[in-house]
Amino acid sequence: MTKKIAVLPGDGIGPEIVAQAVKVLQAMPELNLEMEEAAIGGAGYDTAGDPLPEATLKLAREADAVLLGAVGGPQYDKLDRPLRPERGLLRIRKELNLFANLRPALLYPELADSSSLKPEVVSGLDIMIVRELTGDVYFGQPRGIEVRNGERVGFNTMIYSESEVRRVARVAFDIAMKRGKKLCSVEKANVLECSELWKEVVIEVSKGYPEVELSHMYVDNAAMQLVKWPKQFDVIVTGNIFGDILSDQASMLSGSIGMLPSASLDENNKGMYEPIHGSAPDIAGKNVANPLATILSAAMMLRYTFGDEANAQRIEQAVRKVLADGVRTADIYTAGTKKVSCSEMGDAVVAALK
Ligand code: NAD
Ligand code: IPM
Ligand code: MN
Numbered sequence: 001m002t003k004k005i006a007v008l009p010g011d012g013i014g015p016e017i018v019a020q021a022v023k024v025l026q027a028m029p030e031l032n033l034e035m036e037e038a039a040i041g042g043a044g045y046d047t048a049g050d051p052l053p054e055a056t057l058k059l060a061r062e063a064d065a066v067l068l069g070a071v072g073g074p075q076y077d078k079l080d081r082p083l084r085p086e087r088g089l090l091r092i093r094k095e096l097n098l099f100a101n102l103r104p105a106l107l108y109p110e111l112a113d114s115s116s117l118k119p120e121v122v123s124g125l126d127i128m129i130v131r132e133l134t135g136d137v138y139f140g141q142p143r144g145i146e147v148r149n150g151e152r153v154g155f156n157t158m159i160y161s162e163s164e165v166r167r168v169a170r171v172a173f174d175i176a177m178k179r180g181k182k183l184c185s186v187e188k189a190n191v192l193e194c195s196e197l198w199k200e201v202v203i204e205v206s207k208g209y210p211e212v213e214l215s216h217m218y219v220d221n222a223a224m225q226l227v228k229w230p231k232q233f234d235v236i237v238t239g240n241i242f243g244d245i246l247s248d249q250a251s252m253l254s255g256s257i258g259m260l261p262s263a264s265l266d267e268n269n270k271g272m273y274e275p276i277h278g279s280a281p282d283i284a285g286k287n288v289a290n291p292l293a294t295i296l297s298a299a300m301m302l303r304y305t306f307g308d309e310a311n312a313q314r315i316e317q318a319v320r321k322v323l324a325d326g327v328r329t330a331d332i333y334t335a336g337t338k339k340v341s342c343s344e345m346g347d348a349v350v351a352a353l354k
Contacts, residue, residue, distance in 0.1 A: 012279025131243025
């Protein structure tokens, strides 16, 4: 049966990197994928006056999975907040109820020299960060900028309900059960009530997973431990804002932010798949971006939404082979390897599928 993929390239390097992932998927006709493109972010604003046009949301709802590039750009930063590209991305996550964001930080052995950390610190690294994606200070009300006592104040609300914590904690425990059975919950319960409740609920959920070794860490310490000795972690579960920050940090353990894919899932494993990085306006349009995070996101799509582990691994093996052959985009280039463009990297992965 044909599976329908909504392809949302977005802004900046989005179209360049998504084109490579689409090329890889098209090289596997046995997947029976039907792909349809639509605008999101700044592209949505430019074409329909809305960073999440009605037609795009409809396409995404009807599709079996969504493949997204990135949104945003300096030309949109002065727009009213509801019209900004980033709001389109937050809205599609919320509308599709994609509360569980899986961000695997994995070091391909060939890239040990590309990481800014010592090879012995990062070699063999394999961490799964489970980031809650539809709650927290990202969506909490009230929020705004207003005048109080004669000066402007900006405010947001950090808030989690126990049901929101429980469902993402379950996802994280389930993943830990399939991996090293170690889960670290990251929060700031020494200061924030919101985190205090988070921790309590995670402990409640842990009763259903006696085999998983649960630990708790404050986010400031977690940031330090991630660069000190990242291999102490197996699965990390954390809230939206902490997960946003820690996953960018963890990406450098895997060599480059251009290497880290993600899956954003609802209760039924319907998902949106996107690299964790942004639209990289500084390199957009130059055909130099690393498309591997997006290609690896397509592999996650096969694994999590379509339950097709074999073909997910086929893409991941192709990426491994390309890296073993010394093919590198600029961000992961080291002396003695071969520097290629974004589209050449896509071609190399397609060739390695064979
Ligand atoms: P960014 O991730 O776009 O870029 C940070 C740095 O990493 C830049 O130097 C960039 O060139 C580099 N980089 C990122 N992806 C790369 C890749 N695939 N290959 C090589 N280098 C890469 O973050 P930023 O500069 O803070 O944000 C730029 C814009 O992107 C902003 O408008 C921001 O809101 C948006 N953004 C969007 C998403 C998303 O769509 N999911 C995520 C983060 C940021
Ligand atoms: C990410 C991005 C987004 C986030 C922005 C662009 C809204 O940084 O996907 O990590 O903060 O979630
Ligand atoms: Mn981010």
